[in-house]
Amino acid sequence: MTTLAASFRRVSPRTRSRYIFVFIVLAPVMALFIYLRVWPTVQTLLMSFFDWQLISPAKEFRGLDNYVDLLGDRNFRLAFFNTTLFAFATTFFSVAIALVLAALLARAIRGRVGAAIELLYFAPVLLPMVPVTLGWRWIFDYQHGILNAALGVFGIGRQAWLTDTNMALVSVIILSVWKQIGYNLIIFLVGIRAIPRMYHEAAAVDGASGWQQFRRVTLPLLAPVTLFVIVITTITSYNVFTQVYVLASDVQGSPGQLVRVLVYDIFENGFRFFNMGYAAAEGVYLFVIVLVLTIIQFRFLRSPE
Amino acid sequence: MSTRRRLLGRLGRWLTTAVLLAGGIVMIFPLLWLVSTSFRPAAELNLVPPRLLPINPTLANYGKVFATAPMLLYLWNSLVFSVVSTVFILLTSTTAGYVFAKFRFVGNNLLFMLVLATAIVPFEIYMVPLFLQMKSLGLVNTPLGLVLPYLVLSYGIFFMRQNTITSVPDELLDAARIDGMSEGGIMLRLVPRLLAPALSALAIFAFLQAWTAFIWPLLILNDPKYFPMELGLSQFANSFAVDFGVTTAGAVIAILPTLIGFVLLRRRIVEGITLTGLKG
Numbered sequence: 001m002t003t004l005a006a007s008f009r010r011v012s013p014r015t016r017s018r019y020i021f022v023f024i025v026l027a028p029v030m031a032l033f034i035y036l037r038v039w040p041t042v043q044t045l046l047m048s049f050f051d052w053q054l055i056s057p058a059k060e061f062r063g064l065d066n067y068v069d070l071l072g073d074r075n076f077r078l079a080f081f082n083t084t085l086f087a088f089a090t091t092f093f094s095v096a097i098a099l100v101l102a103a104l105l106a107r108a109i110r111g112r113v114g115a116a117i118e119l120l121y122f123a124p125v126l127l128p129m130v131p132v133t134l135g136w137r138w139i140f141d142y143q144h145g146i147l148n149a150a151l152g153v154f155g156i157g158r159q160a161w162l163t164d165t166n167m168a169l170v171s172v173i174i175l176s177v178w179k180q181i182g183y184n185l186i187i188f189l190v191g192i193r194a195i196p197r198m199y200h201e202a203a204a205v206d207g208a209s210g211w212q213q214f215r216r217v218t219l220p221l222l223a224p225v226t227l228f229v230i231v232i233t234t235i236t237s238y239n240v241f242t243q244v245y246v247l248a249s250d251v252q253g254s255p256g257q258l259v260r261v262l263v264y265d266i267f268e269n270g271f272r273f274f275n276m277g278y279a280a281a282e283g284v285y286l287f288v289i290v291l292v293l294t295i296i297q298f299r300f301l302r303s304p305e
Numbered sequence: 306m307s308t309r310r311r312l313l314g315r316l317g318r319w320l321t322t323a324v325l326l327a328g329g330i331v332m333i334f335p336l337l338w339l340v341s342t343s344f345r346p347a348a349e350l351n352l353v354p355p356r357l358l359p360i361n362p363t364l365a366n367y368g369k370v371f372a373t374a375p376m377l378l379y380l381w382n383s384l385v386f387s388v389v390s391t392v393f394i395l396l397t398s399t400t401a402g403y404v405f406a407k408f409r410f411v412g413n414n415l416l417f418m419l420v421l422a423t424a425i426v427p428f429e430i431y432m433v434p435l436f437l438q439m440k441s442l443g444l445v446n447t448p449l450g451l452v453l454p455y456l457v458l459s460y461g462i463f464f465m466r467q468n469t470i471t472s473v474p475d476e477l478l479d480a481a482r483i484d485g486m487s488e489g490g491i492m493l494r495l496v497p498r499l500l501a502p503a504l505s506a507l508a509i510f511a512f513l514q515a516w517t518a519f520i521w522p523l524l525i526l527n528d529p530k531y532f533p534m535e536l537g538l539s540q541f542a543n544s545f546a547v548d549f550g551v552t553t554a555g556a557v558i559a560i561l562p563t564l565i566g567f568v569l570l571r572r573r574i575v576e577g578i579t580l581t582g583l584k585g
Contacts, residue, residue, distance in 0.1 A: 021488045022408050029401040030416060032457050036435070037423040043434035054437075101328065104321050113322065119571060120329030123336065126567050126574065128517045130535040131556035134542050135339035138549045144351040146338060178332065183578070190579045210317075239427050242519040246539050255543065263429045263520070270433045271524060283430040294425050 044280045044287075052277030059277070066281035076282060079265040082169060086261065087237035089173045094180035095230055099222075101181070102188035103214050118189070122182035129179070133246040136175045137162065140247075168248045168258045175243055180236075184229050191225030192218060224300075231297040235290050239263055262286050336560075343367070343554040350549055366554035370541075376558045378530065379537030384562075386448070386533050387515040390455035394511040395504060397457050402465025403496050407478065417466070424459035429520065436524050450525045451533075455515050461507055464581060468503035469496065506577035509570070516563070534559050 011019075048067070051060040070076045101121065105114060124132065139147050140161035148158045161171045195218065203213045219226075241256075241263040248258035256264045262282065270279030342350070344362040370376060405417050435454060436445075444450030473496055481491050497504060522536040529537065538559045542552045567574065 018408060018488075019410060022404055022410050025400050025404050025492070026416070029397045029457065029462075032397065033420065033423075033459075033462075035438070036454050036457060037426070037431075037459060038419060040431035040435040040438065041423060041426050043437075044431045047434060101325065104325055107321070117322075117325050117329050118575075120326075121332050122575065123333055123567065125578075126513065126563060127336070127560055128535055128563055129519065130539045130542075131339075131559040132335065134538070134552050134556040135335050138342060138553060139335060139338065141549065144355070144549075146355050149353070149355050178335070181332070186575060186578055235427070239429050241429065242535070245519075245523075246542070249543075255539075266429065266433070267520070267524075271436075276433050276437070279433050283433065287426060287430045290425065290427055290430075 044283050047277045048281035048284050050277040052275075052280070054274035054276055062277070066278050067285075069278070070281055070285065075260060075265055075268075079260045079262045080285075082259055083238055083240065083262045086169065086173060086176070086240060086259075087234050090176045090180060090237045090240075091230055091233040093173070093177045094184055094233055095226070097177070098181050098184035098188055098229070099226070102185050102192055103218055105185075106189060106192040107210065118185070121185050124179050125182040125186075129242040130246055132179070133175065133243050136171070137247055140171050162247065162249075162258070165258055172240070172244055172247055172259055175247065176237065176240065179243075180233060184233065187225060187229050188222070191222050195221050227297065227300050231293050235293050238286065238289055238293075241267070339553050339560075340557055342549060343557045345550055347548075347550055366550040367558070369548075369551045370555045370558060373544075374537065374541040374555065375529070376534075376537070376541075376555060379532050379534040380559070380562060382448075382531060382537075383516055383533040383535070386452055386455070386518075387512045389452050390515040391508055391511040393456040394458045394461050395508055398461030398465045398507060399497060399500070399504065400492060401462045402467075403469050403473075403492050405462070405466045406469035407473070407475070420459050420462050424463060428454075432521065432524060439525060445525055446527050446531070448531055451522060451531065452515075454521060455518070458507075458511060458514075460581075461511065464507060465500065465503065468500050472503070473499050502576075502580065505573060506580040509574055509577040510581050 049061060049063060051062050051066075053059075105118065139145050142148065142158060142160055142163065145161070147161065151157075151159065159167055161167050199217050199221070200213055203217050208216065240261050244259050244261050244264060245256040249255050263286070266279045266282045266286070269275045269282060341358055343366055344364070345359040346361055346363045346365065349356075349359055349361070401420075405413060405420075439445055439450045439453065442450075444453065477495075477499075478491060481495055482488075486495065516533075517535060518533065519535045519539075522533050526532060526536065529540070532540070538555055541555055545551045545555075
């Protein structure tokens with residue numbers, strides 16, 4: 001019987017030293033990686049089949065009960081509904097606005113002025129979420145916020161941006177669109193600048209107006225980029241947490257209560273009620289959503305135009 | 306005819322520029338408003354109609370922030386956390402990416418597919434078991450527990466592998482070997498020099514990821530002395546919920562380092578984002 005060690009001795013010393021090198025480099029990285037990424041992911045799936053309370057030592061196997069219970073859970077359904085609405089609205093507005101801005105920026109302006117304007121739109125992307133959310137909390141303030149003051153100028157009454165559940169969702173969407181536009185804009189600009197000028201020139205020679213060029217040349221050629229931006233924004237939005245946690249406190253000041261989103265619900269089930277199997281099953285549902293979006297992206301991006 | 310057309314074109318360009326500029330000002334208005342509010346005395350918070358600039362600017366809000374919350378400690382914690390995370394992600398991504406790209410061995414594809422597969426799983430999905438793992442190691446409420454999950458980045462390994470394939474020619478590696486350079490030397494000294502743009506993009510991404518981390522610090526830490534900036538600020542703001550002068554001053558302190566970094570490195574950051582295609 002040939003042992004592994006024996007077969008290893010038979011290979012050339014050169015190959016052997018290569019293998020040792022690969023092992024030395026990869027082993028620590030993969031160990032960290034498996035412990036910090038692969039194992040927790042597998043654990044999520046395993047735990048989701050158990051009644052896994054943090055404190056009780058006995059973990060009772062529940063099969064698919066967690067998944068079934070979730071479907072009837074008012075909080076989960078509300079979180080799913082809110083998150084989906086949030087994701088679609090945020091994606092729609094941030095992508096549409098960024099696309100129009102990118103088309104205008106790419107057409108109208110070159111050089112320093114263009115770069116400066118780009119930066120104005122891009123700045124919110126990099127600013128940390130908590131401080132800017134605090135800024136928006138002040139803007140949305142019912143009594144003295146500048147948004148209600150500005151609406152008053154147009155004769156529109158005060159809105160309860162942060163205390164009404166529906167308006168709070170709208171507020172989180174506004175903030176998130178504002179934060180996302182710059183990122184989408186940068187990606188669109190790269191896409192538009194990669195379109196050879198001759199396409200637009202040919203269209204211009206044929207008498208196409210600016211709008212027609214956008215509609216017939218830019219938009220079709222930009223389709224893969226647009227898909228990428230839509231999918232990335234939707235995935236990011238499904239994982240929304242920080243801005244909701246900081247912005248949508250309820251009357252007692254409990255963070256994130258007013259607009260229940262999926263990650264918040266996972267957080268609450270896992271770390272407030274210590275119902276970790278249940279929270280894991282919820283995580284698996286969230287993963288299915290992300291997975292479907294990712295598959296859509298891969299399928300369409302790979303298909304030849 | 307043609308002059309008229311050119312004139313119209315120029316007019317259209319001016320108009321577009323004006324519209325885009327106005328939109329840009331709307332975009333940074335929340336930031337300007339934040340700064341302006343932080344210098345207002347309490348009496349000026351409820352002026353009707355609101356005024357753009359404070360009438361009697363004051364530093365009192367900043368004084369209150371520093372008197373109640375260790376903002377500089379939070380920023381320092383964030384800096385240490387982000388630097389450690391970035392260094393490790395660069396190291397693990399470059400070495401693993403290089404080995405995956407340039408060495409043929411049994412299991413190469415399998416291990417790489419494993420890395421790739423986990424890249425699509427968002428952190429929020431497995432944070433519950435990850436927390437339990439940290440708990441069993443006794444790392445809850447420790448800086449090590451905070452930083453441990455931020456030492457590797459699946460996408461980083463993928464990204465560096467791609468860049469090694471496109472920017473590191475085999476001939477160069479062979480030449481270095483013939484010159485007697487060790488495998489370790491090639492990987493740690495030669496290869497990174499060829500991957501400078503990719504490394505800087507990855508560094509920016511990794512740094513921002515840790516710098517803006519929120520949910521993991523919230524789960525793993527409960528002692529304010531370890532809090533990074535985002536978490537520290539949110540807890541601080543909760544206790545001052547209604548005093549907008551003070552909360553905005555806290556927010557300005559938290560934003561300032563990022564803003565300075567952004568102004569200094571803006572071109573590199575934008576390039577980095579387009580290169581990695583990832584969100585900061």
